[in-house]
Amino acid sequence: KQEVTQIPAALSVPEGENLVLNCSFTDSAIYNLQWFRQDPGKGLTSLLLIQSSQREQTSGRLNASLDKSSGRSTLYIAASQPGDSATYLCAVSPNAGGTSYGKLTFGQGTILTVHP
Amino acid sequence: EAGVTQSPTHLIKTRGQQATLRCSPISGHTSVYWYQQALGLGLQFLLWYDEGEERNRGNFPPRFSGRQFPNYSSELNVNALELEDSALYLCASSLWSHNEQFFGPGTRLTVL
Numbered sequence: 001k002q003e004v005t006q007i008p009a010a011l012s013v014p015e016g017e018n019l020v021l022n023c024s025f026t027d028s029a030i031y032n033l034q035w036f037r038q039d040p041g042k043g044l045t046s047l048l049l050i051q052s053s054q055r056e057q058t059s060g061r062l063n064a065s066l067d068k069s070s071g072r073s074t075l076y077i078a079a080s081q082p083g084d085s086a087t088y089l090c091a092v093s094p095n096a097g098g099t100s101y102g103k104l105t106f107g108q109g110t111i112l113t114v115h116p
Numbered sequence: 117e118a119g120v121t122q123s124p125t126h127l128i129k130t131r132g133q134q135a136t137l138r139c140s141p142i143s144g145h146t147s148v149y150w151y152q153q154a155l156g157l158g159l160q161f162l163l164w165y166d167e168g169e170e171r172n173r174g175n176f177p178p179r180f181s182g183r184q185f186p187n188y189s190s191e192l193n194v195n196a197l198e199l200e201d202s203a204l205y206l207c208a209s210s211l212w213s214h215n216e217q218f219f220g221p222g223t224r225l226t227v228l
Contacts, residue, residue: 034216043120043206044219089159102172102213103149103161 002027004092006107013080013114021075021110023090028068034104035064035075036089044089048075080114087111118143120220122207128226129197137192137223141209148190149210149217150182154203162205165190166213197227 003026013019023033032051036044048057048064050073056065063076073090091104121140129135141148150162161174165184173180179195188209194201204224208217 032216036219041204041224043122043221044208046216046218049216091159102147102164102166103174104151104159104208104217105161106159108158 002030002092002094002105004090004105004107006088006090006110008110009108010111011113013112015080015082015114015116017080017114018076018078019080019112021077021088021090021112023073023075023107025071025073025092025105027094028071029095030068030092031095032093033064033066033073034091034093035062035073036091038087038089038109040087047088077112080112082114082116085112085114120207120209120218122205122220122223124223125221126224126226128228130228131197131199133197135194135197135201135225137194137205137207137225138189139192139207139209139220140189141207142218145209145211145218146188147210147213147215148184148188149208150190150192151206151208152176152203153206153222154200157203159206163192164213171213194225199227201225202227 007022035047050066061078066073087109089109091106123138147166152160164172182192184190204222206222208219210217
């Protein structure tokens, strides 16, 4: 059974800092990994998708890396801003077949607060 | 292009009643997923529909059910509501089963 863990559970930083959020998963047989952002009481916004054959993806100030063999992904946020304050979730999609087919398994998230 | 839409935004029911939640996927997407986000439990996979068929379900009792219509919109039904069913229910859609999932704003279900 796939388990996804995110560290740290919460992070508070001053504006302008570069920061790293960590995600680890127990089963390396993944098809892809997604990073999401969730504002309080809202739905999820997809930030980055990394296919299992890729090492990293970049979008603006965000960079996500994937090391499938070690079961790890990191989300790097450059020059953080107060508007980045949200919960960040990573989720893995399994390879085809099996009882987990089609579903995303989520971590518990990292609550990020960026203060001015 | 419109995103995933869900209705209603909020739903208040009493224990024992039935709730119906609706989801419209992004145009062209054939796969629809339902997730439950209960306080302290994180996001849990509920159901996956593709081309009108249920393809997979999570570890939830049979009173959680749904369907997908010919236009690919979907409905989640929760029968015999219990207090612990109170949660944010999120719908997502994708072009096909392993593609990027896009989420709607959710329906907040409160069971009194």
